Amino acid sequence: MDFDDSPDEATFRSRLREWVAANNPGLPASSTSDAYWAGQAAWHRALFDHGFFGLSWPVGIGGHGLPSVYEVIVDEELAAAGAPPRPSLGYLVQGLLVHADDDVQRRFLPGLVSGRDRWCQGFSEPDAGSDLASLRTRAEREGDEYVITGHKVWTSYSDDADWCLVLARTDPDVPKHKGLSAFAMSMRQPGVTRRPLRMINGITKEFGEVIFDGARVPAADMIGAPGDGWALAMTVVSHEREPGELGYVARYTKLVNQLTETVRNAPERYGPEPRRDLAWAIVEAEMLRLHVCRRLSERLEGIAHGPAGSVDKLLMTEVEQAVGHAALTVGGAGHGETDDTWLKVYLYSRAQSVMGGTSQIQRNLVARRILGLPA
Amino acid sequence: MDVRLSAEQEALRDSAAKLVADLGPTSVADLDDRDRVAKLDAAVAGAGWRELRTATDAGGPWASAVDVALVAEELGRGLADTAFLGPSLAAELRRLSGLEASAVPEAVAFAPDLGHPAAIVDRALAVDCAHGDGALAVDCAGCASALVLVPVPEGHGVAEVPVGEALDGVDLTRATATVAGAAVPLGNVTGDDLTRFRAFGLALTCADLVGTMRGAVDLATGYAAARHQYGVPVGSFQAVQHLLADALVAMEGSRSVTLYAAWGVDALAPDDALTAAAVAKAYCARAARTVGETAIQVHGGIGNTWDCLAHVFLRRSLLSCDLFGGVGPSLERVLAARGIGEADGLR
Numbered sequence: 001m002d003f004d005d006s007p008d009e010a011t012f013r014s015r016l017r018e019w020v021a022a023n024n025p026g027l028p029a030s031s032t033s034d035a036y037w038a039g040q041a042a043w044h045r046a047l048f049d050h051g052f053f054g055l056s057w058p059v060g061i062g063g064h065g066l067p068s069v070y071e072v073i074v075d076e077e078l079a080a081a082g083a084p085p086r087p088s089l090g091y092l093v094q095g096l097l098v099h100a101d102d103d104v105q106r107r108f109l110p111g112l113v114s115g116r117d118r119w120c121q122g123f124s125e126p127d128a129g130s131d132l133a134s135l136r137t138r139a140e141r142e143g144d145e146y147v148i149t150g151h152k153v154w155t156s157y158s159d160d161a162d163w164c165l166v167l168a169r170t171d172p173d174v175p176k177h178k179g180l181s182a183f184a185m186s187m188r189q190p191g192v193t194r195r196p197l198r199m200i201n202g203i204t205k206e207f208g209e210v211i212f213d214g215a216r217v218p219a220a221d222m223i224g225a226p227g228d229g230w231a232l233a234m235t236v237v238s239h240e241r242e243p244g245e246l247g248y249v250a251r252y253t254k255l256v257n258q259l260t261e262t263v264r265n266a267p268e269r270y271g272p273e274p275r276r277d278l279a280w281a282i283v284e285a286e287m288l289r290l291h292v293c294r295r296l297s298e299r300l301e302g303i304a305h306g307p308a309g310s311v312d313k314l315l316m317t318e319v320e321q322a323v324g325h326a327a328l329t330v331g332g333a334g335h336g337e338t339d340d341t342w343l344k345v346y347l348y349s350r351a352q353s354v355m356g357g358t359s360q361i362q363r364n365l366v367a368r369r370i371l372g373l374p375a
Numbered sequence: 376m377d378v379r380l381s382a383e384q385e386a387l388r389d390s391a392a393k394l395v396a397d398l399g400p401t402s403v404a405d406l407d408d409r410d411r412v413a414k415l416d417a418a419v420a421g422a423g424w425r426e427l428r429t430a431t432d433a434g435g436p437w438a439s440a441v442d443v444a445l446v447a448e449e450l451g452r453g454l455a456d457t458a459f460l461g462p463s464l465a466a467e468l469r470r471l472s473g474l475e476a477s478a479v480p481e482a483v484a485f486a487p488d489l490g491h492p493a494a495i496v497d498r499a500l501a502v503d504c505a506h507g508d509g510a511l512a513v514d515c516a517g518c519a520s521a522l523v524l525v526p527v528p529e530g531h532g533v534a535e536v537p538v539g540e541a542l543d544g545v546d547l548t549r550a551t552a553t554v555a556g557a558a559v560p561l562g563n564v565t566g567d568d569l570t571r572f573r574a575f576g577l578a579l580t581c582a583d584l585v586g587t588m589r590g591a592v593d594l595a596t597g598y599a600a601a602r603h604q605y606g607v608p609v610g611s612f613q614a615v616q617h618l619l620a621d622a623l624v625a626m627e628g629s630r631s632v633t634l635y636a637a638w639g640v641d642a643l644a645p646d647d648a649l650t651a652a653a654v655a656k657a658y659c660a661r662a663a664r665t666v667g668e669t670a671i672q673v674h675g676g677i678g679n680t681w682d683c684l685a686h687v688f689l690r691r692s693l694l695s696c697d698l699f700g701g702v703g704p705s706l707e708r709v710l711a712a713r714g715i716g717e718a719d720g721l722r
Contacts, residue, residue, distance in 0.1 A: 001380055001638060260715070264715055275716070278710070280657075283657045286654050290632055290634065294378055294630075300377060300379065367620045370620075374600060
């Protein structure tokens with residue numbers, strides 16, 4: 001039982017610290033400005049090129065094959081330096097690692113991990129949110145290809161993506177969970193139309209919707225076998241619920257550090273309410289850091305993914321929204337001010353209890369699969 | 376970094392869990408079973424768990440604070456109605472003060488709000504606590520004496536006072552008593568060691584809270600599965616499921632902060648250990664009250680009766696919340712550690 005770095009971990013930490021100090025691109029907070037997304041691809045490639053990305057992933061796809069606990073070190077150091085968090089795409093990587101055959105892994109994972117290729121995840125649809133298995137996007141076989149027709153929405157990064165992990169119905173005649181298949185599909189083709197969605201805090205580069213109208217994907221780019229789509233989707237969303245996979249500890253800690261600095265620099269301006277909200281944000285962010293330490297340590301013995309991911313998602317949401325509340329009471333609602341960054345942080349925080357499965361769904365899963373309560 | 380428990384730690388935890396499963400109370404009526412309480416007390420004494428923080432020849436403790444926290448969590452989970460926290464705190468304070476271990480069971484006395492160890496102003500009248508009317512010995516079943524602090528020019532002295540009259544405290548599982556009589560000076564404790572002592576105390580109360588939360592969630596979950604209304608178990612209703620899911624999540628977050636706080640007692644610099652413990656205490660104290668309330672709510676009308684164990688969990692957590700300071704003082708300390716405001720010192 002030791003929270004301290006091993007000698008190897010300490011060496012890695014100091015190397016990373018030195019590099020970040022000289023290479024922090026100083027992007028705005030990810031949730032507050034389109035300028036973040038403009039610089040994020042370069043940040044991804046910089047982290048990768050210097051050996052600070054994909055630490056726990058296999059060497060063959062561009063990872064480093066290190067224990068998962070190295071990811072905590074990255075998050076801690078990025079946050080301490082005020083640098084942007086690492087790109088959140090571990091859930092896509094894990095989905096492909098678990099479900100794709102060697103050929104598909106070899107062709108797609110290195111580009112995803114290195115940041116050479118940008119990806120988005122085409123799961124949700126206008127009529128298939130929480131009830132994902134009811135999705136209606138069709139994939140119909142034509143020779144060596146599938147033709148994709150449908151409408152995806154709430155798709156993060158769809159505007160910039162080169163590739164999309166599409167979940168589509170290949171068999172309409174079997175029960176809804178069983179007729180789904182997954183594909184690695186190019187976004188750069190005539191049958192794909194993208195539209196940005198403006199989020200409630202005004203940013204437009206994160207969220208989008210995509211119309212597939214006769215988009216084509218080679219049959220060889222199916223992930224797994226026909227009908228395996230639901231299993232892949234469950235793998236992906238279970239990892240999407242894990243703060244250790246997402247690198248969000250760095251995001252929250254950075255915001256908390258900035259809020260702390262704001263209050264410390266002018267304490268006379270902040271009364272009991274913002275101070276208390278800030279204190280809770282500090283406590284919550286620290287809780288998540290420690291919780292991730294615990295979860296990633298458990299992975300040292302290869303603990304399988306189970307419903308505990310829903311616990312982690314709910315904790316992560318609690319943190320994001322506590323930080324959001326501190327942003328609101330410390331930063332204010334920005335009445336008539338030109339800089340409404342903290343308002344944007346607050347408004348963005350409302351998405352965390354929806355994305356990757358709503359908090360209501362997570363509570364259902366915790367109640368039934370962990371507590372064993374009857375359906 | 377590897378924060379998994381060692382095999383020895385898992386064995387210690389399992390033996391604590393087994394002991395309390397065998398001898399702890401399983402109903403409110405059990406709390407009056409003197410024969411059972413005596414057996415539990417003898418078993419805990421025999422296991423040596425109250426002496427885990429006494430000094431080895433080298434001066435360090437026999438066991439890590441994580442080890443003690445593991446035992447505390449299991450005893451909290453099982454509502455163990457025998458002294459553990461009190462004697463463990465006394466052993467730690469004696470060790471940090473360079474004193475010999477006590478040969479007889481001993482507790483620590485606290486200010487009336489339990490937020491600080493009692494600081495006795497007038498040695499001859501030990502009831503004169505520095506901020507309040509009387510000091511209280513906490514978790515002092517079977518203890519004839521309690522340690523108090525005595526302000527001295529160079530910091531704090533440690534003294535011993537006799538335990539007086541037992542009081543009806545909020546917690547039905549751990550004894551509280553007045554202290555009475557003259558304080559007998561034993562030695563001195565440095566400021567750093569006192570800081571470490573407070574970190575240890577906070578971490579142990581957090582571990583007890585994690586345990587009470589686990590116990591309360593288990594109790595309420597079992598009831599929700601068994602209790603039928605409208606012809607189905609009430610635990611099949613989403614509203615009830617979500618209450619219990621939130622309680623479980625709060626417990627898991629509490630467990631993560633507590634693990635670090637307990638580790639920090641032995642591994643971090645004193646001020647950092649205290650900050651880590653304050654983070655943990657703020658989180659656990661808020662969580663424990665909500666979880667205790669949830670356990671009562673899920674039990675419905677029965678949960679509001681004396682004979683339901685749900686309130687015994689809530690009551691136990693209320694004592695652990697206040698001991699060494701609850702949500703408010705802990706949040707102040709968290710801010711002070713970041714240069715905002717000032718945390719309360721030892722008064």
